[in-house]
Amino acid sequence: MNKLEREFAWTGQSHWGLQRAALPPLAPELMGALLDNITARVAVVGRDHCFIYANREALAFFGRPAEQVFGQHLSTVMGEASYAGYLPWAERLFSGESLRWQGWVEYPTRGRRFLQETMVPFAPDGKEVQAIVVFGRDHTDLKLREEEPPSRWASCRPARRSRQPSSTMRWRRSSPPTARAASSSSTLRPRRCLAGTAPTSWAVRSAR
Known part of the structure; x- marks a missing residue:
């Protein structure tokens, strides 16, 4: 998918409000x-195309405080171009269809971003749709890394460490020296063994 394309998936009549949640109200x-600490943008848009709600992630993405988003029109917060792209979807959304889409979008304050969004209608008791709940994630950084040539990442890999022979001497394991072996006529010396292990045994060398 190039930077001018978007992928859309309409899921038909699938909206919230048909059944009461089994969980107790919070x-x-x-x-x-909860909404302010999830790692996704959450916003609610009314039938007048104005924001009813936006969580902390959404406010950070818009670059505006809550008082400049709540009750404001989509075109004011997101720009005329983004609002124009939303309008063709609005009729189907407020008719009860859900939408999932991903693609590149140009924002006046954020520049070009790669977004994934899910839009779900909210219709209390299955009646008229009152609002659209929007869940979004910004995957711009991930997409940019995917589009970079593999050679760039290869140059960032750490060099493999060469294996050098160890200067540490290893020692051959055997039983400890006996009192008879450690007589005045003999001396003790460490045996040469494989590199890397501690000296655990001794060899007896005659002094004669």
Whole structure:
């Protein structure tokens, strides 16, 4: 996929609100903490194409504080070009279809970014869709690394360490010297063994 293409996948009539969640409702403070600490952008857009909510990741991506996003039109926050790209999807989304897409997008304040987004309609009790919940991830850095030539990464690999013979002497294992072997007529000397092990035995050499 080049930088001008996007991939789309409509999932048909698949929206939230048809069934009540089996989990008990969470306190607003806890829900806010959960949404603000997940590693994905979460935003909610109303039928008037204005932001109802955006979590911390989304606000950081937009580069705006909450008061400049909540209640603001998509074109104001994201730019006219991004809003124009959203409009063709809006009718199907507010009709109850879900959308997953990925591709390159040009933002006025962020430049060209590679995004993956899932848009899910929210229709309480299965009635009219009231909002669109958007989940997004920014994979720009990953895509740029994938497009780099392999030779660049090969030059960054650490050089392989050459194997040099060790100067440490190894010692042959045997039973410890006996009292009789360590007589005045003999001297003890370490035996030469394979490199790397501690001296664990001794050889007896006659002094004669």
